[in-house]
Amino acid sequence: MASATAKPKPFVLHASTLARAHTYLAFAAFLSALVVGCALHYKKIVKNGVAGYPQEWFPSVSATIGDWYPERNIFQILIAINAGPRFALVALQYYLHRTPTSSIPGFLFLVGILRTLSCGGWVFITSSDDHDVHDVLMISYIVLNLPWMFGSLALTPVQHAASRRRRLWTSVSFFLSLLPMVYFFVQHKVHRIPGAYTRYSFFEWGLIFLDIVYDSSAELDFEAADLKITVGNLVGGSADTDKIADRSLIQEAPSTTETVIPSLDATVEKAQQTNGAEHLPAKVTPRPLYTRVRRTVSFLSDIYLSYIYWSVYTSLAPTLFYFSVWELGIAGHELALLSTLSPVLLGIPPFASWAYTREGRTILHGLWALIGLGAYASRSPLVRLVLVAFANAAAAVGSAVEWFVVADGEVGYRAFVTGLGFLVSSLSKHANHSNNPVWPIVNERSGGWNKTGIVLAILALLEFASRPDTTPPRSPPAPQKTAQISPPSTHWLPASLALGGLIFSLHSLLSDPTTLIAWAWTGYPLSGPVPALHGSLTHVAQAFGLALAAFLASSPHTSGALTHPLYLALGAASGYVMYAYKDWVGYAGGLGVAVFLMSIIPAVWARAREAAMAAGGGVGRTAAMAWLVACLFDVASTFTVAYAFVPGGEYFRERTDLVLLAQFACIALAFRWPRLNASVHPLMSTLPRRMHVPIQYTLALLTTISLLVTLYRVPKTTPQPHRSGSRIVRAGIWTVHFGIDNEGRDSQRLMRDLIRDMELDVVGLLETDLHRVVFGNRDLSRVMAEELGFYVDIGPGPNQHTWGAFPIINSTHHLLPSPDGELAPAIEAYLDMFGTAVKVIVAHNGQEETPLDRELQSTELARIMSSSYPDPLIFLGYVVTKPHARRPAPYEIMVTDGKVHDIDEEDIDRWCEYIFYRGLYRTSYARVSRGIVTDTELQIGQFVVPKPGTSVAGDSRDARYMRSWKEEMPEDHVGIFSPNVIPT
Template sequence: MASATAKPKPFVLHASTLARAHTYLAFAAFLSALVVGCALHYKKIVKNGVAGYPHEWFPSVSATIGDWYPERNIFQILIAINSGPRFALVALQYYLHRTPSSSIPGFLLLIGILRTLSCGGWVFITSSDDHDVHDVLMISYIVLNLPWMFGSLACTPLEHTASRRRRLWTSATFFLSILPMIYFFVQHKVHRIPGAYTRYSFFEWGLIFLDIFYDSSAELDFKAADLKFTIGSLVGGSTDTDKIANQAEVETVNPSADVNVHTPSVVSAGDEKTVTTNGKDISPAKSTPKPSLFASIRPTVSFISDLYLSYIYWSVYTSLTPTLFYFSVWELGIAGHELSLLSTLSPMLLGIPPFSSWAHTREGRTILHGLSAFVGLGAYAVKSPFVRLLLVAFANASAAVGAAVEWFGAGEGEVAYRALVTGLGFLVSSLSKHANHGNNPVWPIVNEWSGGWNKTGMALVILALFEFTCRPDPPATSSTSTTPPTKKTAPRPTSSPHWFPASLALGGLICSLHSLLSDPTTLIAWAWTGYPLSGPVPALHGSLTHVAQALGLALAAFLPSSGVFTHPLYLAFGAASGYIMYAYKDWVGYAGGLCVAVFLMSIIPAVWARAREAALAGGAGKTAAMAWLVVCVYDVASTFTVAYAFVPGGEYFRERTDLVLLSQFACIALAFRWPRINANARSLKLTLPKRAQFMIQYTLAVLTTVSLLVTLYRTPKMPPQPHRPASRIVRAGIWTVHFGIDNEGRDSQRLMRDLIGDMELDVVGLLETDLHRVVFGNRDLTRVMAEELGFYVDIGPGPNQHTWGAVLLSKFPIINSTHHLLPSPDGELAPAIEAYLDMFGTPVKVIVAHNGQEETPLDRELQSTELARMMSSSYPDPVIFLGYVVTKPHARRPAPYEIMVTDGKVHDIDQDDIDRWCEYIFYRGLYRTSYARVSRGIVTDTELQIGQFVVPRPGTSISDDSREARYIRSYKEDLPEDHWFPMPYYPQLGGKNGHQYHVFNTPLYYKLPEDASL
C-alpha cells in the first residue's frame, strides 16, 4: 500500500533541452516569416528603392520580418516566446564557465544580455517603424557578436571538441560573410545596380542562420557537462526533508578533472552549501579571498596601455619621412635634411654600459616613452617645418632606443607578447589612418584644422605612462624580467643566430610592413586599373587589408610556438604572394597582396625572437642599429624608383620595384630555418599566457569590426551629382598639389576641399598625387574630397608604376578609363589618365597628364606627341585636357604647345593668356563660357586653373567653332547667374582663405553663340 506521504518523482529538465528549444524557435520564427511573406506578398517584399521583380527576386530580412501582416506578427510572437530560452541560455553558459580566477565569463554574461536586448530592439523596431533606430540596433548586434563569439570560443573547454568545432566554423564564416554583404550593399545603395540587393539578401539571411547555428553550440556544451535542473516536488512540503528535497538544484556531471572546464555545482547539506569545482572545495569559509576588482582588471588595463604606447611608437616612426620629404620636394634634390633618417640609429647608444643599464630600468623606459611621445606628438604645435623635423627626429631617436629595450630586453616568456603587441600597435596605426581620411590623427603634419587629434593623443599618453609607471613589478624570474641583454648577463648560446643576418631580417620586415601595410589602401593602389571597376576600390575595400593583417596576427597568437612560421615552405608562400601582388592587377593582384599581409603579420613574433637571440649574442645596440640602417636604405631606395630626375643614381633604380621587393624578401628569409645554414639553431620557445592570448584575439576582433564599421560610415549614401545639370554646365579644374603637403609642411586635403567645393568643380585633375610611398606617409589624397564633396575617383597609375601620380575626380559617372605611362627615356615616368565621362548623356573624353621637366626635352616632345594622338583619335568628339605641360604659350615645335594644340586638334582655353608655364586646359566640342585662375594660397606652389563649359545636347555639335565665335568676351552680368564664379574670391573683396582670382583679377567670361544647341 502506497504511503500517503510518498513524494512524487523529481522533475528533471536538461539544459540542452532549453538550448534546443531556442534553436527551433529561432529557425521557426525566421523561416515562417519567409514562407508566409513569399506566399502572400512576394513582389512587395522583393521590391526596393532601386528595382523590383524580376531584377530583384529574393527578399531581405528586414522586408520579410517587418513590413507586412501577418508574417510580421507571426515572427514577433515566436521571437517573444524565444526570449525566455535565450536569456536562460546566456545565464547557463555563464554558470557553466564561471571561475573565481577569471572575469571573462562575467563579461560575456553582460555582453550576452546586451546582445539579446539589441536583438529584441531590431526585430521589434523594424525598418518601416524607424529606419535609423533599426540600423543602429542591428549594427550594435553585429558588433556585440564579436566579443560574444570569440569570448565563448575561448571559454569552451578543450575536450568539448564538437562545440568548439561548430563555434569556430560558424564564427569564421559569419564574419567573412560580412565582407561580400557590404560589397553588394554598396552596389545597391551607392551604384544603384538592379539585382545587387538580392545578392545582399543571401548574405544577410546567411548571417541570421549562422548566428542561430553558433548559439546552438550551447546544446553540445550542456550535453557534455550533463547540465540539468532537478526539482524534488512541484508542491510545498512541511518537513525539513521536504524543504531540502523541494530546493531546485543545478547539477553537473563532469568526468574530467581539467580545471579549465569551470563547471561549479551546488550540493545541499542541511542549512549549509558547499560550492565545488571539479570536486575541489571553494566554499567561502575555506577558499582564498577573491582579489579586488581593480586587481582583476589590472592585466587588461596594462595590456591597453602597452597597446597604446605601441601605437604611439608607430605613429612617431611613420611621421618621420613625410616630415622630412617636404624639404626634398621643395629643393627637387638632395637637400641634406635626409640625414634625419639616421636618427633611428640611436640604439648604438646601448653599447655604452651605463646608458644601457639606465635604459632598461623602469625609470629609463618611462622617460624614453615620454620623450618619444610628447616630443613627437607635440611637434605639431611648431610652425617652422625645419624645427618640426628636428623634434620628430629627436623623438624617433628616443623611440628607437625604447623599442630596442622593449623588444630585446624582454624575458624569453615575454617575447611573443611584446612582438604581438607591436604588431597590434601597427594595426591600430593603420586603422587610425583609415578612420581619418588617410592621415594618422596624431602625426605632427596634421593639426586641429587638418584632421588632427594631437591633444587627445597626448592626453591618452599621460594616462598610459601613469599606468606604466605604477605597474607592479613582475615576479623576479628570468622569464619576465627586463634586463640589458649583454654578454655578461646572458652568455651567447652556441646555437644562437649571428646578429648580422637577424638584423637584416628585422630591418627587411619593418620596411615591408611600413611600405605595404601602414595604410590599408596601399595594396589596392598597387592593383588599381580604373573603370569600369574590375577590382577593389580603396574607400570600400581597405578593411579587407585589416582583416588579412588581423588574421596573420591571430595565427601567430594561436600558434606562438609553432615552427611553421619559420619553415622555408612558408617563406615560399609569402614570396609567391608577393609575386602575384607585383605582377597582377585587380582582384587577383589584391588577393596576392592580402596573402602578403597575412604572411608579414604572422612572422612578426618569429623574426622578433630571432633578433632577440641575436641581441643576446651580439649586443642589442648594434643589432637594432643595423636593422634600422637597413630600413633607412630601403626608404631611400623606394624614393629612387621614381625620383630619377633629381636623385643621383636614380636611373639604376627607376622601374625596379621588383628588385627592391625581392631584396626585402631576401632579408626576411634570413630569419627562417634553412637545412644547411641554421639547421642547428635551437627552436624558438615562444609562449603566450592564455589571458594574453584571449585579450589579443579579442582586440583583433574589435579592430576588424571597427574597420568595417568605419567603411560603412564613410561610404557615401548618394551617388555624386553635377552642380548645374539643368544648364548642362561643366566646371573643370587642374591643380598640381605638391604631394598633399602645404607650404607649412602640413596635410593639405582640407584646404583643397574648401577651394574645390567653393568653386563647385565638376571635374578635377590633380597631379603629384601618388602618396602610397614611405616618403609621403602612404596616404590617400582623395579621401576627404571624395567623401565630403561627392566625387567618383580614379587614382591613376599606382605606386608600382613609378610615377608621381595623377588623379581624376568627377561628379559624372566614369564610363571607362585607361592609365598610360608616357614615353620617358631620359627622366622620371610621366602618368596620364584617359577617361570617358557621361556628361548629361554625352560621352566626353577627359585627359589628365603630367609631362616631364624642362631638363628632358626629348621626354617632353615624345610625351606631347602621345597626348596629341590620344586627343585627335576621337576627333571630332568632345574632349577636355587638364595637364601639366612645361612650355610657353604658342611655343613652336619641338616644344609641347604646338604639338598638342595642332596635332591634337584642340583649342587652348584662352590663347591670349601668355602668362603661363606649366598648367594648361585644352578643349574641343564644347562651348567655353568662362576661364579662371585662382591663386594657390598656402596649399602648394601652383595655382588652380578652371575652365567652364556647356555640353551640347546629345546628337548635336558646336554650331560655330570659328575663333571669332569662341572669343566674344562678355561681362558676367550678360550671362545667366549660374555661370558666375563665387564673388568672395575677387581681390577687391579680399579673397578667401588666401585665395583670389589673379592675373586678370577676375574670371574671364565668353558669350554663347545665339544658335547654340543647349
C-alpha cells in the same frame, strides 16, 4: 506497500537537449516565416523603397518576419517559445566555463544576456513598427556578437575540437559576411540601385543562419562535458533530498520545486581540467577588482604608447620630404632617416644600464612621445624635422629596450602590443581622411587632433611610470670572453635583416588601409575595390593575421606553424599575386600579404629578441641593423620611380619587383631553415594565456570601428555638376606638390577650399600618388570626395612606378614613354557631361633635363587625343614647354598633331600647366594663385557642352576669341572671372 512508499526518480534533462531545442526552434521560426511569407505575400515582401519584383526577387529578414500576417505571428510565437532555451543556453555556458580565478565567463554571461535581449528587441520591434529602434537593436546585437563569439571561442577547451572548429569557421564567416552586406546596403540606400537589396538580403539571411549554427556548437560542449540538469521530487521529501545533497548542490526553486544539478564539484573540476587548468581548492580568494582593472588599464596604455610610437616613426619621412620637394632633389635633410640608428648607443655600458631601468624607460617614452607629438606646434618645417628626428632617435632606443630586454614571459605580449599599436595607427588614418591625427604635419586646421593625442600620451606615461614593476626588464648577459662561436640559430644578423624587412613591409604596405587598393586600382568602370569603401577589408585582414597568431600560440602543437617555410611560400605567393594582378584578384593577394605580415610579427620579434640576447649584449647592434635595413628599403622604394633629380635613381627605376623580392628574402631569414636556424623553438607560445581573450576583444573592437568609420565616411549624395541646366563645365589643372603646403603641412583642406570656391566640376591634380613611405602613404582624394562630391580616379598605382594623377571617371591609365628620366603617367577618361561623352586627359610629362622623354611623351599624348577626333576633348596637364615652342618641344606636337586648341594662345606667361580642348565652346579662362597651398597656380577653363547629336559651330580663331562684357551674359555664365561670348 513498498511501491506506495517509493519516491519517484529525479527527472534528468541533458543540457545538450536544451541546446538542440534552441537550434530547432530558431531555424523553425525563421524558415517558417520565409516559407509562409513567400507563399502568401511574395511580391509585397520583396518590394522596397527603390524597386519591386522582378528587379527585387528575394525578401529581407525584416520584411519577412515583421510586415504581414500570419508569418509575423508564427515567427514571434516560435521565438517567444525559444526564449527559455536561449537564456538557459547562456546560463549553462557560464556554468561550464566559470573558474574562481577569472572574470571572463561572468563578463560573457552579461554579454549573452544583453545579446539575447537585443535579439528579442529587433525581432519583436520590426522596421515597420519603429525603424530607428529596430536598427539600433540590430546593430547592438551584431556588436555584442563580437565579444560573444570570440570570447566563447577563446574559452572553448582545446579538447573540444568539433565545437572549437564550428565556432571558428562560423564566427569568421559571420563577420566576413558583414562586408558584402554593408556594400550592397550602401548600393541600395545611397546609390538606389535596383536589385542591390536582394543581394543584401542573401547576406542578411546568411548572418541569421551562421548565428544559429554558432550557438548550436554549445550542444557539442555540453555533450563532451556530460552536463545534466536533475529536477528532484516535486512533492518534496527530506530523506531523498538528504541523499541527493550528499553528492550534489541543491538550488531551491519557487514553490516546492527543487532543481538539482548532480556532481557540481566534479563537473567544475572536469571543466577546469578540460580547459587545461589545474585542480583548484574549494575555496579560492578572488583577485581584487583593483588588480584586474589596473591590468586592463595597463594593457590599453601599452597599446596607446605603441600607437604613438608608430605615429612618430611614420611621420619622419613625410616631414623630411618637404625639403626634397622644394629642392627637387636630395637636399641633405634625408640624413634624418639615420636617426633611427640610435640603438648603437646601447653599446655604451653606462647608457645601456640607465636605459634598462624603469626610470630610463619612462624618460625615453616621454622623450619620443611628447617631443614627437609636440613638434606640430612649430611653424618652421626645419624645427619640426629636428624635433621629429630626435623623437625617433629616442623611440628607436626605447623600442629596442621594450622589444628585446624583457622577461621571457613577456616577449609575446610585447610583440602583440606592437602589432595592435600598428593597427590602431592605420585605423586612425582611415578615420581621419588618410592622415594620422597626431602627425606633426597636421594641426587643428588640417585635421589634426594633436592636443588630444598629447593629453592621452601624458596619461599613458603616468600609468606606465606608476605601474607595479612585477617583471622588470633585465640587462643582457655580458659578452662571453671565450672564443666560443654562437650557434647559427642565435646569430644576430639574420634576425636583424628579418626584423628590418618586416618593419619596412608593414610601413610601406599596411600603414594606410588603402595602399593595397592603390596597387590594384585600374579605374572606371569599377571592377575592383574602391579606397574609401573597401579600406576596412585591409583592417579585417590585419586583425585576422594577429588573431591567427594568437590562436596558434594557444597550443604547443601549432605555435611553430607560422615559422614553417611552407607558410613563407604562401605569403610569397600572395605577394606575387598582389604585384602581378589588378582589381579584386590583385587586392585579394594584397589581403593575403596583410594576413601574412601581421601574423608573423610575434615570431619575427621573438626571433630577433632571442638572437640579441644570445649574442652577448648585442641588443643595440641587432636593433640598429634592423633600422638600417628599413632605411635602405625606404631609399630603394623611393628610387623605383626614377625621378630625374636623384643620382643613382636609374638603377632602381621600375624595379618594384626586386624591392618586393628583397623584402620577402629578408623576412625569410626568421623562418626555420634546416641549415640556418632549424633549432629555433616555437617562440609564439610565450604569449601569456591571460592575454589571449583581451587581444581577441581588442581586434574585434578595432575591426568593428573600422567598418563603422567606413559607413560614416561614405558619401551620402551622388556627385552633381554646379550648372547642369546651362550645360556649363568648369575644369581645372593644378600641380599640388604631393599635398604639402608652404608650411610643410597637409594641404587637403586648403585644396578643398579653393576647388570649392572655384566651383570646379572636373579637376586634375598632379603629383598626388602618395601611397609611398616618403609621403606617409596618404590619399589626397578623401576630403574632397566626401565633402565636395567627386568621382575619384587615383591613376596608375605605386607598383607601376609613377607619381600618378587624380580624379576622373570611366578611365584608362597610361604610362608614357620614358627611356631616360622621370616616369610619366596619364589618365584617359570619358565623362558623361549632360548626355555628351567628353574625353578628358590628365597627364604629367617629364622634366626639361630629359628632352627625348618629353618628345616621346608628347607624341603619345597627341596620338591619344587625335584618335577620338572630332569628338569633344579636354586636356589638363603638366607639360614642360613654352607656349608656341616649335618641334621637338611638346607644344607644337600636342596642339597640331593632337588636333586641339590652346585655351588661350595669347597667354605667353606659362611654363608647365596647359589646358587644351576641342569640340566645346570655351567661355572663360583664369589662372588662380594660392600661395599658401603651393607655389603653383590653379588653371581653370569654363566650357559649354554642345547638346547630344550636335557639334561646335564657328570653330575659327576669331569665333573662339570673341569677348563680351560680363554684364551682358546670363548669370550662370558669370563667375569669378570675365567670360568669352557664347556663340549662338
